[in-house]
Structure formats: structure tokens, C-alpha cells
Amino acid sequence: MDKIIIHGGGKLKGEVVISGAKNSALPILFATLLTDEPSVIKNVPCLADIDTTVEFLNFIGKKTVKKGNIVKTYASEKYKHIAPYDLVRKMRASVLIMGPLLARLNKVDVSLPGGCTIGARPIDIHLDAFKRLGAEISVEGGYVKTLSENGLKGAVIDLKFPSVGATENILLSAVLAKGRTTIINAAKEPEIEDLANVLNKMGANIVGAGTSKIFIDGVESLHGFIHEVIPDRIEAATYMIAAAITKGDIVLRNVVPNHLKAVSDKLKKSGLSIKENTTSIRAQWIKNLKAQNIKTEVYPGFPTDVQAQFMALMCLLKGHSKIEETIFENRFMHVAELQRFGANITVDCKIANIIGVEKLSGAPVMVSDLRAGSALVLAGLVAEGETVVSRIYHLDRGYEMLEKKLKKLGADIQRRHES
Numbered sequence: 254m255d256k257i258i259i260h261g262g263g264k265l266k267g268e269v270v271i272s273g274a275k276n277s278a279l280p281i282l283f284a285t286l287l288t289d290e291p292s293v294i295k296n297v298p299c300l301a302d303i304d305t306t307v308e309f310l311n312f313i314g315k316k317t318v319k320k321g322n323i324v325k326t327y328a329s330e331k332y333k334h335i336a337p338y339d340l341v342r343k344m345r346a347s348v349l350i351m352g353p354l355l356a357r358l359n360k361v362d363v364s365l366p367g368g369c370t371i372g373a374r375p376i377d378i379h380l381d382a383f384k385r386l387g388a389e390i391s392v393e394g395g396y397v398k399t400l401s402e403n404g405l406k407g408a409v410i411d412l413k414f415p416s417v418g419a420t421e422n423i424l425l426s427a428v429l430a431k432g433r434t435t436i437i438n439a440a441k442e443p444e445i446e447d448l449a450n451v452l453n454k455m456g457a458n459i460v461g462a463g464t465s466k467i468f469i470d471g472v473e474s475l476h477g478f479i480h481e482v483i484p485d486r487i488e489a490a491t492y493m494i495a496a497a498i499t500k501g502d503i504v505l506r507n508v509v510p511n512h513l514k515a516v517s518d519k520l521k522k523s524g525l526s527i528k529e530n531t532t533s534i535r536a537q538w539i540k541n542l543k544a545q546n547i548k549t550e551v552y553p554g555f556p557t558d559v560q561a562q563f564m565a566l567m568c569l570l571k572g573h574s575k576i577e578e579t580i581f582e583n584r585f586m587h588v589a590e591l592q593r594f595g596a597n598i599t600v601d602c603k604i605a606n607i608i609g610v611e612k613l614s615g616a617p618v619m620v621s622d623l624r625a626g627s628a629l630v631l632a633g634l635v636a637e638g639e640t641v642v643s644r645i646y647h648l649d650r651g652y653e654m655l656e657k658k659l660k661k662l663g664a665d666i667q668r669r670h671e672s
């Protein structure tokens with residue numbers, strides 16, 4: 254199991270190129286199942302979750318090849334309609350196989366996804382939506398069996414929560430349904446808009462993506478596409494916080510500043526200098542930062558995927574900050590690990606209270622989930638002494654060339670291969 258070794262203390266300075274967004278690339282890869290024509294997806298990050306999805310598509314019967322940051326899909330053989338546990342358990346986003354296969358085959362059997370360390374993460378909103386589109390759902394032997402013998406029929410779907418995955422699954426199925434589907438209380442994340450742009454390139458009729466009301470007029474069939482994935486706003490936020498926590502000065506290239514507004518506003522309020530151009534952001538420490546309170550919300554609010562990283566920063570800011578996590582029921586796994594660095598954090602249900610400390614001391618820590626992992630790396634960059642981060646396979650799921658990018662910015666960091 255590889256480990257990352259960090260010796261803290263250096264200020265990070267220089268430029269970093271932000272990779273394509275994992276959470277946009279994943280649904281777009283699943284969208285290729287909706288056509289038998291070849292497609293090309295560019296700016297795809299080299300990440301474990303992408304490899305898992307490529308493996309999944311090939312298993313289902315869609316020939317898919319990834320070379321560097323480009324994925325090509327080819328004409329399909331006959332699709333399997335079963336998504337087995339050993340593939341689904343690796344990645345929660347596997348649930349996105351349901352929409353396309355239901356639309357193409359009128360049936361799909363998916364192994365129950367299982368929880369993960371940030372909560373139970375059910376799929377009830379997805380299944381309720383498929384029922385609204387005319388599918389019958391049954392659970393047998395650990396599989397969710399979904400069947401729509403007469404094909405999917407457009408419907409009005411009012412989501413009880415603006416679930417990102419459920420909104421994506423509805424888009425990935427309603428595009429081939431008969432008639433109009435209206436999603437009310439849809440997720441508004443940029444990744445939803447990126448997926449809708451791809452589906453419209455394929456010949457779909459989607460209006461309103463990025464707002465809470467989306468209209469989809471079903472079509473008979475869809476064709477191949479060429480698309481470049483949007484930049485990863487969560488990776489970008491992580492590097493902005495790296496500049497803040499190390500009192501550094503980092504220029505982020507290949508970003509969409511507007512996708513980061515909630516994070517930029519909070520960091521500006523704390524005193525970080527943030528200068529934006531059309532595709533770049535300069536995050537520069539110019540004075541001691543002030544502790545801030547945050548409450549995670551759905552987009553465009555403060556993203557839950559940046560909560561852990563922000564907490565790492567708050568550990569070192571003078572004063573008291575309060576962090577409220579409203580999206581996931583168990584997304585404070587990084588607290589115990591941050592306390593091992595000497596952080597002063599108390600948790601009461603969904604609220605963490607942080608009292609800033611003078612310094613953090615390096616320690617052996619363990620990653621529990623992707624974003625918690627990035628918080629521990631950020632703390633290690635500024636902690637005195639050596640930090641050894643284990644279970645970094647979580648990090649490899651979501652951060653392309655993490656050590657390489659940080660080393661280029663001046664961090665004393667390396668990966669140690671351990672058998």
C-alpha cells in the first residue's frame with residue numbers, strides 16, 4: 254500500500270494546471286452507452302475512478318479505450334444488462350449505469366451500491382425517478398432489478414432533494430423516453446450542465462440544465478460526440494486552500510472562476526488575495542487570515558467536497574470557526590486525523606467547532622475518503638516535521654498527479670511504494 258511522506262513548512266509558489274473534472278467525466282462516459290456510434294472525450298483526468306468506469310463500459314459491451322487524457326468509445330456489441338457487485342462496490346457513481354441501460358435495453362440489474370465512509374448514500378431518489386418514468390423496481394439477491402417493458406415515458410419528476418446523481422440518471426434515461434420529462438428541484442452543479450451539453454451534442458433536447466427546472470423532450474436515437482470535459486472545480490479549490498494554508502502564492506491555470514464563487518468568496522473574506530482572469534485564478538497569501546464559518550450547501554452554495562480542506566485551513570487561523578455539514582450525514586471522518594496533528598476541533602452532530610492553534614505537528618495519519626485525504630495532505634504541508642499519509646488509494650481516485658503538482662509548487666512530498 255503506497256504512502257505519501259511530507260515534510261511541512263515550505264510556502265507553495267508557482268503555477269498549477271487544473272485537470273478535467275472527475276465528476277463531469279464520469280457521467281459523460283456513461284452517456285456513451287446511449288449511442289452505438291463512436292465518441293471522443295478529451296481532458297479526462299487519469300484517475301482510478303476513470304479506470305474503473307472504462308473497465309465497466311468494456312464489461313457491459315461498449316469498447317472503450319483511454320490513452321492519456323483522451324477516451325475513445327467505439328461501436329457497441331450487445332450490451333449486458335447486469336452490473337455486478339465487484340464493479341459497483343468500487344465506485345458509487347456506478348449507479349449511473351442504470352439510466353443509459355434502462356433507456357437502451359428497457360432493463361438493468363445493478364448490485365446494491367453499498368454505503369461508503371461518508372454515509373449510507375442510498376439511491377431511493379434515483380429509483381423513485383425511474384418509477385415515475387414507468388419502470389418497475391424489485392430487489393432480489395442484493396440486486397436492484399429495474400424493468401420498463403413498454404419503454405420509458407416522459408413524466409414530471411419532483412425531487413425531494415436536488416441529488417446530483419439522480420439528476421444525472423434522469424437525464425441519462427429521459428433523453429430516449431417517449432414525450433417530455435420535467436425535473437423539478439434538479440441539481441444545478443456545473444457537471445450537470447456539462448452532461449446536458451454532451452447529450453444535446455448527441456441530438457437530445459434538453460433545456461434548463463444548471464437551473465432547478467430541466468425539460469427533456471425524448472428522441473428516437475442519439476449519435477456520437479466529441480467533447481472536452483470542464484475543469485475540476487474541487488481540485489482547483491484544494492489548490493487555492495493550499496496557497497492559503499502555506500502562506501504561498503499559486504496561479505491556477507485552466508479553471509472556470511465562476512464555478513468556484515462560493516469558495517473564492519469565503520477565502521477572500523478570510524483575507525486571501527484572489528485575482529481572477531477568464532481561465533485562471535491567482536491565490537496569494539498577503540496577511541494573516543481570519544477564521545470563517547461555513548455551512549455546506551448544494552450548488553451554488555459552499556461545496557461539501559471542499560469542507561474537509563477548508564477545515565484543515567481553519568485549524569491554523571486565530572479564533573473560532575464553525576463548520577456545518579448539511580449534505581452528508583457522516584462527513585467528519587477527517588476530524589480525528591486532524592486532531593492527531595494537534596488541531597483543536599470538537600464535533601457536535603453535524604457541526605464542527607474549530608479553535609485555531611499556533612502550529613500543527615507532523616504525524617502518521619490515515620485517509621478515510623477522497624476529500625478527507627486532501628485535507629490531511631494540506632495539513633501535512635504546513636505541519637512541523639514529517640507526516641506519513643496512508644491509504645492514499647482514496648486520493649488516487651480524485652486527484653491527478655497530486656504529489657507531482659505539489660512538488661512543482663515547492664512541497665517536500667514524495668510517494669513511497671510499500672508492498
Ligand code: EPZ
Pocket residue numbers: 275276279345346372373374375376377378379380414415416417418419557558580581582623624651
Ligand atoms: C455527487 O455524489 C458527487 N460524486 C460527490 O462527490 C458530491 O459530494 C455529491 O454529488 C454532492 O455534491 C459524483 O459526482 C461522482 P447526491 P452523489 O446524490 O451524486 C443523499 C467526490 O468527492 N441521497 O447529491 O452521490 C445522499 O446520501 C464525491 O468527488 C439520498 O438520500 O450526491 C447524500 O446525503 C463525494 N438518496 C445527499 O443526498 C439518493 O437517492 C447528496 O447526494 C441520492 C442521494
